[in-house]
Amino acid sequence: MSVRELGLPARAAASDMPESITIWEVGARDGLQNESDIVDVGVKVEFIERLAEAGLTTIEATSFVHPKWVPQLADAAEVLAGLKPRDDVRYPVLVPNQRGLDRALESGVRHVAVFASATETFANRNLNSTLDEQFAMFEPVVERARSEGLDVRGYLSMCFGDPWEGAVDPAQVARVGARLIDMGCSQLSLGDTIGVATPGQVEELLRALAAVGVDVDALAVHFHDTYGQALSNTYAALRQGVRCVDASAGGLGGCPYAKSATGNLATEDLVWLLDGLGIAHGVDLDKLVDTSVWMSRQLGRPAPSRVVRALSGD
Template sequence: MRTPQRVGRAGLPERVTIWEVGARDGLQNESATVPLEVKLEFLDRLAGAGLRVVEATSFVHPRWVPQLADADELLARLTPREGVRYPVLVPNQRGLDRALAAGVRHIAIFASATETFALRNLNRSLDEQFAMFEPVVARARAEGMAVRGYVSMCFGDPWEGEVAVDQVVSVGRRLLDMGCDQLSLGDTIGVGTPGHVRALLGAFTASGVDVSALAVHFHDTYGQALANTLAALESGVSTVDSSAGGLGGCPYARSATGNLATEDLVWMLDGLGIEHGVDLEALVATSLWMAERLGRPSPSRVVRALASAD
């Protein structure tokens, strides 16, 4: 079988927006430099497979993420497809300058739910990170940009252990209050479970946050990413982050392995009868193409299954 049997389920969104992070989050941890031409073709293939949100790159300093040092040239040479958004990660005011110069209309900032990760990733305390982000968000909104706020370590931290739900809600509310349009709640090290997902999302909605402002970003370290995604869908979330072929990790947290594979997500959504607009066969072909260039098999189970069925 190359498609699952469709068996719908009441109470789930009719349509899900897939926020594709493969070209940014997926590639940022690669030790060998991926050629610019490959990145550009990867982005075009992803858009060609029907993905409408394709995160393109990051304006983080090249010293911290060398893989994305070509961000300016990549955006200058990118040929956007009609109807596709290409957000970029912007860490600070200098990054925003570069984004504005490149004509970017959608940006994301990357905050932490924990003190230790904020210090390691941003060189700021938990509270100090907001002082860094506030002028970035204010200026971006004044320029008419859409701003997404990533919150990392929402379900556990490799240095601090368990993370209190109310602490995550507090961080997320501060980002929304400063002007972020959407929050992406990240299980950076993949330790979350479905009950935890429901509890966190329920706490956000209980605090007055509309579920439409929330997205989820799961890593599959402990094999929980799809189960956690289903729990999020059951809670009303309709934007899910994923990475083609399951690429990715976090350069600042070694226990963070690959993201939820977009193909695995699409297979589940197809089985549930949820619309998403992605051509699974074209996406699998794209991930196989990228795996060849990276010199290793794709970790996505759906990619491997459909490739072996050929």
């Protein structure tokens, strides 16, 4: 008899936890974007459809970045065109600039995200900009998206540690994050891009954001599991009232800035934690595991997720 048939994990609610959360699934975009072999459009569409069937209601489908920079996502329009319309599922996309927004609008997208840096060096290396100048890039994108009736999320990278600058001052992250919210982003996703955060840092940053007027309801967290801390950091964020967590089915994805990075927090590992805490999330774990096993076979390697391996025997 499997652990799922035995009713495990047992529910034992912890104090100071939300009753429910939204899982922001990033496997189809963040999880696949660094794959060296191009994944077929049909596989991507089926992957996203399977995730929706498993109960995920927010599935980041792709990015309208220039194909030169991310060849894996050159098929963004084709992927979106292949998805079945669903009233209960939204498919956000990343838009790096005005041209990306143009393409997103042409595809009928209603939810977009922009990507900013919390540190000077990463802004320079990733955006060819200074920390302050990057906002000149995003402001017209956010303003136009909002004028078109789109919802805009702001991703903020390097919130806890930067491979060139080391530990990042929470006050600096809070200042940058507040600017994104003031600009018109409805939600701010705090990225532990190289996976170095610890629970105390998470609590400290959330307090710093509260101090500059950013409400916890406007926050999401995005952890990488480079040092095995993603679930611990998620637990700390949940205790502080965060109700949106980014995760990637099967633990797909990696971090090009840390050689030992093992990818995003696995959605299945997150669901196991949430089930144990009695926090509602709407996802069918068995269907999700089946989806990640299927996708891992398309990619030719086992899924990194420990829960997938434990429940599937892979």
